[in-house]
Amino acid sequence: MMLTWVYWTITVMFIVLVLRNLFREKSLREQFVAGMVLVPLILRALMIK
């Protein structure tokens, strides 16, 4: 269970960083890239995939 908490912490930290990048980014293409990175991170944080 400890490993699961470590996994969740890392995943949530990455989601926060990517979200920060998404809202600071001025390039639409880079925002799209950030969006594509977010999808699997969200699914992993929810332990769906």
Place this chain on the structure above:
Amino acid sequence: MFEKRYLGNRLTAGLMLLAVAAVAAIAGSSYLQMRNPPPEVDRLVPHAGFERRMLSDWFDGLRDTPADTPVFVQVGEEPGGTVLVLGGTHANEPAGVIAAVVMLERAQVQRGRLIIAPYANMMARTHTFPQDAHPQTFSFETPSGARRTFRYGARTTNPVNEWPNPDIYIHPASGQTMAGVERSNLNRAHPGVADGGATERLAYGFMQLILQEDVDLAIDLHEASPEYPVVDAIVAHERAMELAAMVTMELEFEGVPIRLEPSPENLRGLNHREWGDNSNVLAILTETCNASAGRFRGRTDEALILSGEDKAYDKAAGLGRLYVPWESWDKRIAERVGRHVTTVWMLTENLEYVREDAGVTVTGLPTFAEMSEQGVGAFLSE
């Protein structure tokens, strides 16, 4: 070009976030459907006489865990031996699963006992391998037009149930080292560990079933890719070799080409090795040819699972890279299931010749020719 125009702002970021939520919801819903499929998916209709039990009846450590799986037992009127059949040790080998289902829905045991676990690793049925693009289900049409749908899973246990895998897996009973992913492979986890990982505990459950029921013959149904050397084959523990050799000859007489392979003594964790070494059972594994699990395959869809036809494999065969005579080979799932069912029936019929008083007689199973002619759907219940 987008960078120079600086079209991105907080509004587009918000819209992007909405799109991300929508895509995650659609993908997540699809993945979750594999874990909680509709009732018509993977439905089983056991033949009259089968009693439904759970593997946890033999090993309580599996009770109320995702590893627990249904086990069906039918006892004949005459006393005899006991045969165990496993399908779905690897959930991405559909002919093994469907052959076990066909036997469950057609078998009538006259003598001895038949035990069938059609979905041996339930935790492998809840996901597909990332980047393999396998369809989540495949289906058959019955003579009345109804459809029977089954999940196409993965070779190993879902990481949601067991993770993280180590870099190197050390097989507990032998100390042999393997790739880390093999920790989640049921057919590398035998004879299992009572307090081990989820897959090791599942393997331990099957070992307990074999020991407590004093199983005479255990058969695990698999499929392998056409470029794999052990394909369309019977793999037998040394004690089961005489029986396997008899059946190999009978299959050849019936026009079903098959090869016979000895269970390697130094390859540990496989059921034909560990079941045979740790009990009195005659342990056998059978393999048919499944292009949908191969590395050379092209378009990966339900048609490939059912037909076995693939342009990339046609080319590979032309280059001599396969272990089957591809052009003349029976690739359809009907022939692959028929091969499994016929092999199990012949092994069962011949059991009494190598183990006195352990005869098992099963009727009602389709022959290879019937399955080939009428298709799988004709032998599934409504």
